[in-house]
Amino acid sequence: MLSSSYLTNDRVRTVTDPEINEEIDNDIEENVRFYSIQNPITIRRRIKDLDEEWDVERVLELNASTLAFTGIALGALGSKKWLLLSALVTGFLAQHAIQGWCPPLVILRKLKIRTRKEIDMEKFALLQALEKREAHI
Secondary structure (H helix, E strand, O other): OOOHHHHOOOHHHHHOOHHHHHHHHHHHHHHHHHHHOOOHHHHHHHHHHHHHOOOHHHHHHHHHHHHHHHHHHHHHHOOHHHHHHHHHHHHHHHHHHHHOOOHHHHHHHHOOOOOHHHHHHHHHHHHHHHHHHHHOO
16 A cells, blocks of 8 residues: 555645544555455456546536536526625635635545545555566466
8 A cells, every 4th residue: 555645745635634534544445455355357447447536626626617607597597696606616616726625625525535646545556456466477
């Protein structure tokens, strides 16, 4: 498994509740233990799944753009008060870009949506396990 120092410069992890980070880390370790003893086809399939897994930044960006668009559409078609939704969402997105934190991030992390570094940590550990298994075949 990669060193946890790999994750120390991760702004999202820095502002996430340490208990949630620990749960995510435990999930990564459990996944690596489980998949590293599987056959190479299963390990490769898991690596492919990890390549396709959405990280917290991507989920946050999609949710923000969807809500901002909804606010604009509802503001154009109905009450102008809906434009406040767009302003709020873009404010959160700017806050996240500057500080690495915004209110929706708390919810996403509680849902165990991982950072790209966390996903890659599992992926690289499985790639190492796969190399070791294939070296012995």
